[in-house]
Amino acid sequence: MEIAARLAELWPDAVVELDHRNAYELLVATILAAQSTDKLINTVTPGLFAKYPDAAALAQADQAELEERVHSTGFFRMKAKHLIEMARAVVERHGGEVPETMEALCALPGVARKTANVVLGCALGKNEGFIVDTHVTRLAGRLGLTQETDPVKIEPELMALVPREQWTSFANRLIWHGRRVCDAKKPDCEHCVLAPLCPSFGMLREAAEAAERAKAAKAAKAAAKVTAGRAKDTKDAKNAKHAKGARPATANAALGRARAGARA
Numbered sequence: 666m667e668i669a670a671r672l673a674e675l676w677p678d679a680v681v682e683l684d685h686r687n688a689y690e691l692l693v694a695t696i697l698a699a700q701s702t703d704k705l706i707n708t709v710t711p712g713l714f715a716k717y718p719d720a721a722a723l724a725q726a727d728q729a730e731l732e733e734r735v736h737s738t739g740f741f742r743m744k745a746k747h748l749i750e751m752a753r754a755v756v757e758r759h760g761g762e763v764p765e766t767m768e769a770l771c772a773l774p775g776v777a778r779k780t781a782n783v784v785l786g787c788a789l790g791k792n793e794g795f796i797v798d799t800h801v802t803r804l805a806g807r808l809g810l811t812q813e814t815d816p817v818k819i820e821p822e823l824m825a826l827v828p829r830e831q832w833t834s835f836a837n838r839l840i841w842h843g844r845r846v847c848d849a850k851k852p853d854c855e856h857c858v859l860a861p862l863c864p865s866f867g868m869l870r871e872a873a874e875a876a877e878r879a880k881a882a883k884a885a886k887a888a889a890k891v892t893a894g895r896a897k898d899t900k901d902a903k904n905a906k907h908a909k910g911a912r913p914a915t916a917n918a919a920l921g922r923a924r925a926g927a928r929a
């Protein structure tokens with residue numbers, strides 16, 4: 666497949682970007698990464714793994730303390746709850762070792778198929794499925810690899826495109842390309858090695874240019890509004906000053922007429 670070949674040449678060393686040393690650490694990091702970024706998670710996990718080096722330690726964690734440690738990752742209460750429940754299940758069902766099958770992983774609290782695919786493919790070297798995250802979903806649609814938008818339906822279609830041994834590596838390369846080139850809002854189509862193969866190439870460029878024009882127009886409108894407001898304030902100030910100066914003259918004129926009437 667030409668797209669896979671070009672990405673392999675561009676990103677030969679693409680790997681999951683969550684720092685980890687074993688399957689347990691990657692499982693924890695992937696659960697935390699939901700609605701967050703790998704970069705942020707990598708700042709949280711060193712201290713977390715020092716405190717809870719394995720599932721047995723995490724299973725004994727205090728919920729409130731764990732919440733405080735993962736607070737910056739977002740949805741911290743739910744994540745802390747899932748981590749503790751996951752660790753307890755690993756200890757009770759699997760002797761403290763992360764299971765190595767899709768079925769067993771997906772049966773753990775807080776673990777869905779995408780997380781299981783990450784752990785199996787990136788930590789355990791098992792291609793049981795295809796990692797479908799937001800980047801893969803976006804690129805698969807833009808590249809015309811699927812018409813589906815549901816990750817559950819996208820996965821089997823991508824699995825059919827490349828040999829099984831390439832499922833994890835191809836997924837990681839799509840993710841790297843999505844982060845570094847095919848951005849959600851500003852795809853760098855001009856420098857994309859997949860541009861000649863991408864059915865969205867022209868449309869994405871036009872959409873990006875249209876977005877820039879709309880942004881510029883909005884900024885210009887806001888600037889014009891500010892300028893108009895300042896002009897109005899200046900005019901109101903001048904009118905107020907004029908009215909203040911006119912009042913004594915009017916009063917003097919009235920006093921003069923009253924004196925003239927009195928002499929008559």
